[in-house]
Amino acid sequence: MALDDLDELYRDSILEHSRNPRHREQIEDPDLTAVRANRFCGDEVHLQIALDDSGRIVRIGLQGVGCAITQASGSMMADALRGKTLGEADELSEAFRGMMQGRDNPVESPLDALAGVRQVPIRIKCALLSWSTLDDGIKKHRKRK
């Protein structure tokens, strides 16, 4: 990473989200929950999702500790998920993972801001932590049904 890449990694939107993460409130009676930790960083994500009658995500809660990338990625994910079905959430997660692994995957704005993290491979797992938590939650939810 060259000197001026720092802004490329920490885009304004990332810094903004990491400073003011959305959806921090814990949701009561969620339809879906999951917890995941990246123990090597000490990062942790707690996720709750509530669905409406048509199966669309109406409310999301996301708490935890983490670095700027973990925080921003989670906050942006929560924003993006609202109004989506679990199937659509799945697709978005897959697309996001594809982008982070360098496949040529256009991902909707503002999530695409996280593409800069690819230049620092060791931080990719920070960007993926919330998404993996989401995957866990969806899998658990489907099994239960």
Place this chain on the structure above:
Amino acid sequence: MALDDLDELYRDSILEHSRNPRHREQIEDPDLTAVRANRFCGDEVHLQIALDDSGRIVRIGLQGVGCAITQASGSMMADALRGKTLGEADELSEAFRGMMQGRDNPVESPLDALAGVRQVPIRIKCALLSWSTLDDGIKKHRKRK
């Protein structure tokens, strides 16, 4: 070891003794016995000694398998021990060990022929095997008394 050192290592007396080792016969009713193996070579020495009334070595038996150096060293040792007391045998053993370890120890002929082995350090233990067997035997003999 340079090319022409081979004769230096395997002096004529060594070759001669290794081809025709003395004192191979097993002794009945010995005063002192010992067995020692250099298991890494597969070499093995069995020693018996008979003492006369004045405590001098009258007969020696030495059997076993081994390389030319082990064989020759044992055969020469047996020759040299005849007529010695155990105390004198001790001294000779100590002197021989000193010579092999490079200390400036004049050792009686023909035992000094083995000094060439010092140039091939890995073979020193071959030259010492019979002597270590002797040391074991003397130690055991003294303990028993």
Place this chain on the structure above:
Amino acid sequence: MTVSREQAPSKHRLDVARIRKDFPILSRKVNGVPLVYLDNAATSQKPRSVIQSLVDYYEGYNSNVHRGVHTLSMEATNAMEEARAKVAAFVNAESPDCIIWTRNTTEAINVVAKGWAMQHVKAGDEIVTTGMEHHSNLVPWQQVARERGAKLRFLPVAADGSLDLSEVDSIISARTRLLTVVQMSNSLGTINPVKELAARARAVGATVLVDGAQSVPHMPVDVQDIDCDFLAFSGHKMLGPTGIGALYARHEVLEQMEPMLVGGEMVLEVTYEDATWNDLPMRFEAGTPNIADAIGLGAAIDYLQALGMDQIRGHEIELTRYALDAFKELEEVDVYGPPDPQARGGVVPFHSASVHAHDVGTVLDRRGVAVRTGHHCTMPLMRTLGVAATARASFYIYNTVEEVDVLVDAMKEALRYFSDGAR
């Protein structure tokens, strides 16, 4: 990997003259004469590219691996994991996660003995091995058998040095929990039919370990084709540095194993009272790994694959045939192992009743010829053969028929020297 093997058709010969230039040590003299290095079964020499990979690492990107966010640490981590992937591809492992770094073959086998067998071998079970195993593939199983109340059974060695399989159906039975067998004997050269033996073992539900210390460096080895659960081998015998080896373990078996070593790097979460293990393969790699030498082993594999394992095998068959023929001239000398060069590796053990092996070793060394002498860490086999020690010449990619001539001439000299009245 398969591709690169196919690219180099097996009729291509090794360009030994060119290869020799890649090995700095081969231009050295010993006792005033050129080194003739025929102790490859003990350890191989290293090409410049392997030595350079160590220099490049230490001069360029040396750092501890894992969890470091700084550039050097990322570079070192990537290079070590790339080497792991090369090792995995070399033996056709299903995934790099199935490769555990060890110091050598011996440690790899101990990892299985302590981490798998102590858990899964039960009283009354049988562990089947052969009569030609290296101590490293025998002593660990004696220990397991003793501690678990299991029984060790041996496939015997036939007179020609091959395995005697006449009783195999009674030896490998429903009681067999583990079959552990050397693919190429370091004392005889024998190449054992590990694929057929593995099939029999799997048919009775047994787990299979292959000791690849001698085979992996010298012939194509494919764990999926053999269908074994474990393969152990050493980097230092295959052009790699000392201090690095590997254990291949089938993924599902790996998940049933306990780590032999515990401590840093192999844990996920630790409290004062307790710890949980990390993911595979890190779970089995406690403490700072041998980063540089793992990378060096990767470079060694690159070198071997550029030559082609089939070509290497072909070259060694030729040398072995030549050596076996040449030794036939020496009546006083017995040569051990299967007579057919196709049935054995490039290992030629020989022995004469008139010169002790150590004296042979010393005389040969004067002629610059390095051979190993002794029991070759196979004492029980030596007892079966009825010799205390043999001399052993073993070949690799850089050896030539001219060097075999030097060996045989030096052996003739030794015989003359020690024969009665020769001087």
Place this chain on the structure above:
Amino acid sequence: MTVSREQAPSKHRLDVARIRKDFPILSRKVNGVPLVYLDNAATSQKPRSVIQSLVDYYEGYNSNVHRGVHTLSMEATNAMEEARAKVAAFVNAESPDCIIWTRNTTEAINVVAKGWAMQHVKAGDEIVTTGMEHHSNLVPWQQVARERGAKLRFLPVAADGSLDLSEVDSIISARTRLLTVVQMSNSLGTINPVKELAARARAVGATVLVDGAQSVPHMPVDVQDIDCDFLAFSGHKMLGPTGIGALYARHEVLEQMEPMLVGGEMVLEVTYEDATWNDLPMRFEAGTPNIADAIGLGAAIDYLQALGMDQIRGHEIELTRYALDAFKELEEVDVYGPPDPQARGGVVPFHSASVHAHDVGTVLDRRGVAVRTGHHCTMPLMRTLGVAATARASFYIYNTVEEVDVLVDAMKEALRYFSDGAR
């Protein structure tokens, strides 16, 4: 060895400019700027002489050791045993036979846990350690305690990062079978009073292990002065190659130990049914050892001794004092460990609530500064400190105050960058 230390009086300073020239990697750039390597507690860089010792070995006399009668094998054996003697002298061991080669500190501690503690720790016994141990000196004892029915007890960490010894008389008691303690903490820098603790432990008849992973590279360590039974350390943290470390064990304790690894080289006699162990220290070194890197560690010790361990310690105290002072300027940053530079090694862990340690690591890397971030393999301690992760700068012989300035400036930049509205 004592002599060479005395020859270089402790007021002599290190000639850091000259030292830096010996380390090729220090002229490398990272992200376009000069490398500032402050991750020495993870692993050290290597001087040219150490790298060259590996090249010399592989180009000149690479061979397997022990039992080879040919010239290369004798040369390799001699060089490896000479290195062992250097290691022994470096920590003032009573004999080279008391030094066992291992891969690293972690393996050395496991050798004691498996080979000594599993035999000698009994139900109801207590193992005393501290609250600041590396996972490598904690997880093995959790395992021993669990399997042997023993109890783990902890000397707690005081608020200033030193050991809280107020309860030491009740914690080290007649029930104590083993005291195992880190001499210099990798997470706090704290230097523990191992000599005093060892005396207490011996007074109650306990055995003593010292984790010297951080102390042996950075200060004079004398096993006879400490009067410990075991000392574990890693070559890679003291200018040596990766893949080599050592366990010092007092001779009489060594004789009561069982080998952890079994196989070739460590046996004396083997039948199909049974095996007897070899002499010390070979009994504990199964398989082909890491010959090249053992020789490399010998070269590292030569380099360290030429500088003088007292001088090295003095240099690091200076750097630590300078860094502690510099960090005082940064109000948002907490620095951990004892405030007195004389009471700690050259390890400076820091943390700011406003920037996560990993973000600190990434920003510093842009400035060429390599620091470690995370839990430093001391998760329980981190929990006690109440932080998930810290950044850690750690010094060695080639670091300068100018590099500390670069570190502190880069940290200021990180704080600015992540503060609200900074852009």
